[in-house]
Amino acid sequence: MHNYSLILPQYLNNTRLDKALHLLMVDISRNQIQKAIRDNRVTVNNQPVVDMSWKIKEHDVITINLRETIDKSPQPTAIELDLIYEDEDLMVINKPSGLTVHPGAGNHQDTLVNALLHYTTSLSNVGEPTRPGIVHRLDKDTSGLMVVAKNNFTHNQLAAQIVERSLVRKYKALVWGRLNPTTGVIHGNIARSRMDRIKMTIVKAGGKHATTYYHTENILLDGLISMVECKLDTGRTHQIRVHLSHIGHSLVGDQLYGHNQRKIAGCPQALHDELLNFKRQALHSWYIEFIHPRTDQCLSFQIALAADIQQLINHLNVSIQVSGKP
Structure with a gap:
């Protein structure tokens, strides 16, 4: 019990x-x-x-x-944190791809939570004990900015901003194809797939309401791949990945949605190895904005693309120059 x-x-x-x-x-x-x-x-x-x-x-x-067995409390692990900002109430962290946010099945030591516990004893404890400080999540293979609460007052205030949709999160994603229209909004309730419990899916009835705004920033390889900025109105599990895949523009490197390897076959031969070796979704949380719970000051943070995504873009640009396309 x-x-x-x-x-x-x-x-x-x-x-x-x-x-x-x-x-x-x-x-x-x-x-x-x-x-x-x-x-x-x-x-x-x-x-x-x-x-x-x-x-x-x-x-x-x-x-x-x-009555069900619950994972034991997470323990500190010496994992380096990339801190963008910190004060007595909160931290803004640049999470690398490959780092799980909180302990779960099969991983109890090598997560962001374990790293946070090694760094500080000042973390909120609202809700589930395996998630001290965690106000919102990023997928394991998504990189970029997250805000972490160091006390319960801050946690509750930031969580309220998420519910009220005043906490702003923007992402950059490399996607397959050219979106039409180039700027738009995707609506679609999201629920766990009945066919594959690892995946989420769009459902006509039930599920959780989800809205994603997108804007095409750049078109590469004559429309084979596009750089898209996404802004979340809601924050559902795998939301950007599911929404973009649903409209036929899954993320480059996504191993779960969108038949990534099949789409690589349509790329120039010189890029095949580079794309096949890119094993995570090309999704990066580049911007976050919120009202500081204690000072009422509007704080915003932004960071450059993760190095692996930028390297992939560099290779795409080289391929464009070699092929003679603008």
Whole structure:
């Protein structure tokens, strides 16, 4: 048995009990949470609640008993951090590709959380204990900027900005093909695929609402590949990868969506090895903007493309010059 006690933050005031718990305990499935409610293993202010739709209020104390095995608390690991900014409340970090954000199945030591615990003892502990400081995530093979909370006040305020969609995140992506129109918006609810539980997919009913804005910045190899900037209105798992793949423009290097190797076959022969060896989605979080929770100052940060993506672009540009295309 595993008992957890949570205090409802202001941004989840008047939310359904099952939804609020799912948002606060993101590594626990909604089915697990709903089963605990049905089995009378959830209390609100020391009173048992078996109604999923019970609306809970700010500062309510929720306890939940989970029978399932939960990963042990993460331990510090000496992994170097690329710190872009830090103060007493938060950090902005440039996460490299290949680094998982938080511990999960099969990886309990070599994650960003382990690195954070080695760097500082000042991290928020809102929600799931395997995610101290983590307000939002990047996929393992996505590089770029993340903001980390060093206390619960900051965490709750930043999480509220994400819910209110005032925390701005912009990404650069190399995608297959030429988008038409070159600037637009992609809508499509996202849910886990029933055919492959590793993948997410667009669904007509259910799932979570997701919106991605995109703008084409550059067209390479006569439209074979494009550089696209994406801005998230929501932040669902694999959102940019799923949305762009859904409209026929999956990310270069993406091993999960979009038949990457098949598309490489249509590239100039000189680029085949370079593209085949690029084993991660060419996606980089280059810009983040938010209101500092304590000072109310608008902070924005931006960084250059990750070195491996920039190197791939350099090779693409060389190929364009050799072929004589503009």
